[in-house]
Amino acid sequence: MLLHGTSRIDEKGQLEIGGCNAVELAAEFGTPLFVYDEAQIRSKCRAFVTAFQESGLAFQVAYASKAFCTMAMCKLIEEEGLSLDVVSGGELYTALEAGFPAERIHFHGNNKSIEEMEMALDTGIGCFVADNFYELGLLNQLGKERGKQVNVLLRITPGVEAHTHEYISTGQQDSKFGFDMMSGQALEAIQFALNAEALHLLGTHCHIGSQIFETNGFVLTVERVISFLAEAKAKLGFEPAVLNVGGGFGIYYVEGDTPRTPGEYVKAIATTVRRECEEHDLALPELWIEPGRSIVGDAGTTLYRIGSTKEIPGMRKYVAVDGGMTDNLRPALYQAKYEAALANRMLDEAEETVSIAGKCCESGDMLIWDIQLPKVRAGDILAVPSTGAYGYAMANNYNRIARPAVVFVRDGHAELVVEREQLSDLVRLDRLPKRINL
Numbered sequence: 001m002l003l004h005g006t007s008r009i010d011e012k013g014q015l016e017i018g019g020c021n022a023v024e025l026a027a028e029f030g031t032p033l034f035v036y037d038e039a040q041i042r043s044k045c046r047a048f049v050t051a052f053q054e055s056g057l058a059f060q061v062a063y064a065s066k067a068f069c070t071m072a073m074c075k076l077i078e079e080e081g082l083s084l085d086v087v088s089g090g091e092l093y094t095a096l097e098a099g100f101p102a103e104r105i106h107f108h109g110n111n112k113s114i115e116e117m118e119m120a121l122d123t124g125i126g127c128f129v130a131d132n133f134y135e136l137g138l139l140n141q142l143g144k145e146r147g148k149q150v151n152v153l154l155r156i157t158p159g160v161e162a163h164t165h166e167y168i169s170t171g172q173q174d175s176k177f178g179f180d181m182m183s184g185q186a187l188e189a190i191q192f193a194l195n196a197e198a199l200h201l202l203g204t205h206c207h208i209g210s211q212i213f214e215t216n217g218f219v220l221t222v223e224r225v226i227s228f229l230a231e232a233k234a235k236l237g238f239e240p241a242v243l244n245v246g247g248g249f250g251i252y253y254v255e256g257d258t259p260r261t262p263g264e265y266v267k268a269i270a271t272t273v274r275r276e277c278e279e280h281d282l283a284l285p286e287l288w289i290e291p292g293r294s295i296v297g298d299a300g301t302t303l304y305r306i307g308s309t310k311e312i313p314g315m316r317k318y319v320a321v322d323g324g325m326t327d328n329l330r331p332a333l334y335q336a337k338y339e340a341a342l343a344n345r346m347l348d349e350a351e352e353t354v355s356i357a358g359k360c361c362e363s364g365d366m367l368i369w370d371i372q373l374p375k376v377r378a379g380d381i382l383a384v385p386s387t388g389a390y391g392y393a394m395a396n397n398y399n400r401i402a403r404p405a406v407v408f409v410r411d412g413h414a415e416l417v418v419e420r421e422q423l424s425d426l427v428r429l430d431r432l433p434k435r436i437n438l
């Protein structure tokens, strides 16, 4: 198992993260437990910012909060000077409650409700990433009612399909997101926004997929988008102030994953933007990106306690943990792969091949197939790294399982940033109809 950030094996042969012994964290806070290495998150934020500073371009790095959105995380992102991308009233509310500056928030989504748009407008967010004509019309109307100019980026689909799992590719033409570039729809959207009294068109946005290792998908995207923007300049006289190329930068999950560094992604994108703008005689726009997974993914480790096992002779040994698809939906949703280790016995030799099962009443609730581990015992602590993105964010209460606690660790201190749900939380919103009591 690859150790990320400040993770290491301590003198007892146990996993340590952020200077905290993982077995002690499991005992103190219970399991399943999300442990975030704060120094690792900060170092990723800084790596993106430094790379942009070196590029000499004006920029914004907006953390895509969908990857992991809690008040503590928003606060940390604020401290690092990044912007924030939200996709719902809930994420927006979380950020505002954490005191995140509204003007550094970008609001995404393919079906923002009127209430969400009003909330965002009234709290003064930085910009909307508009997804469709329905939204543009509503934003214009709401802006007029308030006597406000609404900053918008247009989400366009450049027809680039990144090399990643099909379900998480969003840049291809047949997508529920954005204005299609190739059919002329995106040009029409620019025209619409330019003519709309209360819209202030900043530029365009695109996002080509997730967990992308190669830089060439981003290079091709920038080439296509800038050539489209040159057409927009020629036909409509519009020159963008902002070019947002989204997120999708890959991280290490398992052997064979070969992500680039933040610096390599930024350098490839920034160099292409400079070159293409010069070639097409466009003024250099501000370059924005929206990393989610690459900021927080490998900073998160989930700790589980091992319980039952089932061995089918000659076939397979199932080892069950006290969580599963309720705290990590990705294996069930995308067949995502993970590594793991026994946090309490990191130096023990691998002796058996087992498959890690969750505890949900669902055969598909498998976290890891066929992993080599030391002989497991009930009570062992299983550590699954790289669970920082889209793990807690997608956590759910299937089987009425309470969602785990989350701690941030740093320099030997662990701080609870999300409490573990209690059984009483699970029925908090339930109501018994009077007629059932009769």
Ligand code: PLP
Pocket (backbone or CB within 6 Å): 064, 066, 067, 085, 108, 170, 207, 209, 210, 211, 246, 247, 248, 249, 290, 291, 292, 293, 294, 389
């Ligand atoms: N921006 C947009 C529009 C997205 O849809 C996503 C993820 O789905 C992201 C940014 C973040 O992507 P990632 O976490 O892969 O960096």
